[in-house]
Amino acid sequence: MNQRPDGRNVDFQHRYERAYAPPRPDAARGMAPQRPVVPPQPRGGGPYYAGPPPRRGGKFKRILISVLVILLVVSVGTYFWADSKLRKEADLSTVIDRPEEGDGTNYLIVGSDSREGMSAQQRKDLHTGGSAEAGKRTDSMMILHVGSNGPTLISLPRDSNVTIPEFQGSESGKMRPAMGPNKLNAAYAYDGPQLLTRTVEYNTGLHIDHYAEIGFTGFAGIVDAMGGVEMNIEKGFKDDKSGADFEAGRQTLNGQQSLAFVRSRYAFTGSDLDRTKNQQKFLAALANQAAAPGTLLNPFELYPVMGAGLDTLIVDKDMNPYLLGKMFLAMKDVNSGAGKSMNMPVSGSVGGNLQWDQAKVKQLVNELKNDEKVTVTSDQ
Template structure:
């Protein structure tokens, strides 16, 4: 097929003497190294064209206002979302490990020494959980100097109950009921906790704290159940020394004392008003009765107030979140706390936590209703009110029964 030139484009022929294969329309300066300038000029580029430094090796010139030095690549940005996720996972693992370790450490220190399986003729259980909380005057683990400082008298092993309380934990508010140590009760039949011998009922009546001295926690639980009709689910007991150590471990407990108190027997010496009590002072405060108008009945009210304040102090973030306070507090309490064999660490925590609420909100604290004085001089319970109170506890109802003393 014959070749035809595009319209308007003259045919290119090789001129005389031109060794180049290009036509005459090529910029003649190209052959002298000027082809670049000619190209740029023909395409509207500014004079000088592209960066002339290219031929001098300045490949990374300052085209963006730089100094002409080579620039380092930015690299990948940190993945903060990924870092946060792994940091959170690490924190959770550490907290879980600490929690599990603390649980097993505390559980190993719990003294499960009280066997409630030997308690006979037990009443049926109701709704909620009932704890029998006992403060004994046991001097276990105390030196002669400790006994002197705490005004606890001579050494005894078995001890006596200095305070007896029933704590009911339920869905309609927690209730703490103090049983005065001089309460008149009937001693039921029972099986000796150590001898295994059966002792039949003889209609004998005595102060409630005497049953603890007679055969320990098992007979005390049996006596409480027999005289109230309320089943005790768990038992917890703490001695003088342990009580004082717990108070010192939490840094003391603030109390608002309503009147001046001076009692040489307990060592109490307080002025009216708010003050922070250390372990020695706290023990004196909860033991004082001779300096109070209502004697033992006023003392039980002070004990309830103090236990609630202690629980609130121990449950503050400054204690719970501070291992330097938490471990000494738990150690002081668990070393001297005796509980029944079926009581778990969760039960202990539930009991302690419930103490916080007995002085406010839906909680209630009271003495066992008293009708008067028995012929033997002991305090006689109001049987009708006691029955109503027990019915409300068994049905986990809000307690409406009141005590006038």
């Protein structure tokens, strides 16, 4: 067996070349040379194997998968971070004699005058008065119904004349007797979120699914973290008690101005009823701006806004960031005209407190329970 210097077998090489060499041309018959037969190329990486063809788009796919994984990790981390920041202090499971659940979801949204965490200078700047340890009251109360016929936002005037029924004390767990007719905001002052929820359910017959409350500090902090909220004030007004001093026109309100705007009542002839309308307009504008892509997709805006509000946001024990997000998106829809905002229908006053129109309230609650389009008007 002959060996070449490179170690290959000479006889085998010759036989290989003869087997696959092109046939010689036959001059007598005028035949042209045929195309050579290409020998099969070995898959094991022999001299004729150039390897697999390059895959197109492989690098792009790897980058895309990496980005999606990062976004998933960030989203999940943000969800659990936000959930851990929520103050789940309202235990609605202790509320007694609750109405049956209806279709859709009902949120009780409360703005309290809590001064928790505020310095003396902040209380002065925000015109809140009182001290950090002062008892809390409700400055605003709203029911937000989210269903298949668009959201409905209903303000409950704090001076509404309602019956405070018997209830189970949130701290003692003992049953407390009914207090009879009183202002709606007195229920919160007596025993906090649970009694307020109990009183709203008792006087409306509407089941409350979730509770959300924010105090002065958190409210102003959210607005400032967003860089202000743009509002179109139709008519200028001034209120020394709240610190409000606004001219008519479109303008951006900072945290201090926003708090003055939603708290003002003495500058209006309708007092609390006019104030609730301003509160609805502002909260809808706030939700519209907070849920805008420019905020949600910008971490440098999203996280400061969330951080400013979550620490001071008191919710029920079953609330989570997903449900909270649905609440804000529904309020955004109210602002865009896809929903409805109104006051609780009022028929007059009793002892200076607003008396609800019971016939309209019953019709309104039935429409909400059945998740129907709301046709009731407040005439206010």
